[in-house]
Amino acid sequence: MKNETTIFGIRAIIEAIKSGKNIDKVFLQKGTRGELFQELEYLLRSEGISSSYVPVEKLNRLSRGNHQGAIAQISPIEFHDIDDLVLNVIESGKTPLFLLLDQLSDVRNFGAIVRTAECTGVSGIIIQKKGGAPINGDTIKTSAGAIFKIPICKVDHIKDAVYHLQSSGIKVIAATEKADDLLYDISFKDPCAIIMGSEGRGINPSVLKAVDTKAKLPILGEIESLNVSVACGAFLYEAVRQRS
Template sequence: MTEETIQDEMIAGKHPVLEALRSGREINKIWIADGAQKTLTQPIVAEAKKFGIVVQFVDKRKLDSLTPGVTHQGVVAQAAAFAYVEVEEILERAKERDEIPFILLLDEIEDPHNLGSILRTAECTGVHGVIIPKRRSAGLTATVLKTSAGAAEHVPVARVTNLAQTIDKLKEAGVWVAGTDLSASQDVYKMKFDMPLVVVIGNESKGMGRLIKEKCDFLVKLPMLGQLNSLNASVAAGVLMYEVVRQRRSL
């Protein structure tokens, strides 16, 4: 059976999905129809578990809508439009440029439009790479690529299984971790960002997770002078990225 691709990112059918997994292709998510034969889906579930890929069981109509006109056999996978990188490659990128590392870590940003906008600003501000989790996060989909206006082709994105462990590894590499949180006592404009730095942006509604917040070396907040107490995640990320740029340009 040949691989069926919808809009360059959907793979339909048992064999195409299984082969994509075994070949090492980057897969964002897999959907399996409720009631699908276990003999058909068990190898896919096992392979997905091995790579930490999210598998969701849904109504068959969901799969029909994802791959209109294509025989999916109750299995559809969403492939990454671009390959992800390793965290070490992001650090190496900064080293090759002889620049102080500047990395974004996104704690469960779920809206693909937000992710695309963040990648666009990251490219404009010289961010060396972006780190996202495999679960409960938007991935490199066609929507993200379109929203990023091509920036996703130039900003390396690492997709990791465990954000907390990734933060520990970054700290071991000498990188400081700044979390963004409304409860922070430190104003972002009073903080220095002249060190190797990871800026953590939290989920659109929940903010950073408790464990991620505890892992941060320090927390900062943007001043809120109006009636609302929060900004859109991509807007907040943009303000923070340009504050880092402003400070580093003055060094």
């Protein structure tokens, strides 16, 4: 993690939030108390900024001890507004292909997916504000710089994004082993969005209930699932094949 994308110290983070810095995630030391710390916690909640409580050892590794109980990561990219992005894609005349990521936690998986999404002409990626992997140096490296070339939106809840896309005439397809149909039986030719779930939990059940259709990959071996970035690549390239 590079210093220019990191802020150390409770007061410094509070001022960064108040000045409108694009904070991606904040790590807070477990057991920390005090009025200033409580003010930071309140700001994080009110602004919807992702945060997690971690042992002091993790903060020490990230900052070599100079952190005062809090470290913030500044996003290296500017996030797009979902309303503007969807409208712009529709008005461009290109057939929309969106990708929704339901709380992926691994930055390398995230980076690999962004790279594949850029290579397959994805219109934009939609992620949730809380619970997902931060966009940091590892994400940039794994994406091979694609993170700067594809629009990314942050929303309060993935389910809200599903409803928004559907109301815009975009079919939402969930990639899940809970499906009856294989992805090869699903049409990706019309405007659509693909949802990929998190590494351990998959797609949130409430989100699954909201989608238009579900699809799965055929698994011929004994291991029951693929790495999420590999599965995502298979889905995106099936869309490319059908649209070619």
